[in-house]
Amino acid sequence: xxxxxxxxxxxxxxxxxxxxxxxxxxxxxxxxxxxxxxxxxxxxxxxxxxxxxxxxxxxxxxxxxxxxxxxxxxxxxxxxxxxxxxxxxxxxxxxxxxxxxxxxxxxxxxxxxxxxxxxxxxxxxxxxxxxxxxxxxxxxxxxxxxxxxxxxxxxxxxxxxxxxxxxxxxxxxxxxxxxxxxxxxxxxxxxxxxxxxxxxxxxxxxxxxxxxxxxxxxxxxxxxxxxxxxxxxxxxxxxxxxxxxxxxxxxxxxxxxxxxxxxxxx
Numbered sequence: 001x002x003x004x005x006x007x008x009x010x011x012x013x014x015x016x017x018x019x020x021x022x023x024x025x026x027x028x029x030x031x032x033x034x035x036x037x038x039x040x041x042x043x044x045x046x047x048x049x050x051x052x053x054x055x056x057x058x059x060x061x062x063x064x065x066x067x068x069x070x071x072x073x074x075x076x077x078x079x080x081x082x083x084x085x086x087x088x089x090x091x092x093x094x095x096x097x098x099x100x101x102x103x104x105x106x107x108x109x110x111x112x113x114x115x116x117x118x119x120x121x122x123x124x125x126x127x128x129x130x131x132x133x134x135x136x137x138x139x140x141x142x143x144x145x146x147x148x149x150x151x152x153x154x155x156x157x158x159x160x161x162x163x164x165x166x167x168x169x170x171x172x173x174x175x176x177x178x179x180x181x182x183x184x185x186x187x188x189x190x191x192x193x194x195x196x197x198x199x200x201x202x203x204x205x206x207x208x209x210x211x212x213x214x215x216x217x218x219x220x221x222x223x224x225x226x227x228x229x230x231x232x233x234x235x236x237x238x239x240x241x242x243x244x245x246x247x248x249x250x251x252x253x254x255x256x257x258x259x260x261x262x263x264x265x266x
Contacts, residue, residue: 003096003256004031004069008060010078010103011179012144012171014041017077021241024249030256033072035063037083037178044172049140053111053181057086064091071096073256078103078238082112082183092188099255102199102238107220108185112178121204128153136176144171157201157237158244167242193228195255199240200233207231207261214263230260 005025009017015034022032037056039047060083064072074095076084081103088095104115113130120126136142147168150156156164200206210231213221223229232251234240240248254260 002029002031002069003253004067004072005033005252005256006060006063006067006072006074006084007032007034008037008074008076008080008084009035009040010080011142011174012040013167014043014170014172016041016170018241020245021248021252024246025252028249028253030253031067031069033063033067035060035080037080039175040172041170047141047173047175049138049175049177051140051175052177053082053086053183056083056178057090060084060087061090064094070094073097073099073252075099075101075252076103077101077241079112079179082106082178085185085189086183088189088192089184089186092186092192095192097193097195097256097258098189099252100194100196102197102203102240105196105220106183106185109182111180111182113180114182125153125155132179133176137173140176142174142176144173155199155202155238156243159237159239159242163239163242167239190223193258194224194230195260196224196229196231197240197251197255198231198233199236199238201235201237203238206233207263211263225263227262227264228258230255230258230262232260 007018014036018034022034025032036043037059039051071094074084074088081100085106088098116126116129132142150167198206214225236243
């Protein structure tokens, strides 16, 4: 059966981010739908102080509803995992697999900002994320990073100069509301097959580290030992769709087929 992918990007970006990956997946016979969330990308003109996480959850839900395939592989990248998880809760019967692409693991009752504050290691990336609200213009519009800021804070390992130029040219301001709204994570989401993809160059997590956390008995991650949960490491920075798009295509196709490392494996 042909896989249908829904690709959800993170802050400042839109469906344009997946250009090479979408082309590669389609060349492999997959059906691909790249979401652009309200207020971002070519929908930046719809931004406003009322845009929140519920808005973005509805964006992804509507996209799923307008796809003819009975099930989709839902890929959430970075912030994009939050509206993806929210949409998966509403349409759990339509989700063949939920893919966490170099993203946090959203927790019930937490916003993205909450999780950054409590879980991200100290450093410039954490400080910059937590200062977003202070930098927001008119109290709600976070300016897109400059090329220099992308280089300094964006973990662009492997991204070419052309890729950075495209990122800087097409990045849009981001509405602040979605980052601050708390997410409800339903039991329906916890029951879905999942795949985690770790970008290990400059990242803080990989399969070995996750296995250690599971072995330690940390309650938050015990469900990841489920045999339906698979994992991939990618030796690149935080932007694999720009740095290694062909490799990411292969990983996503593998994820859709249930491939990857299972923590319970010998």
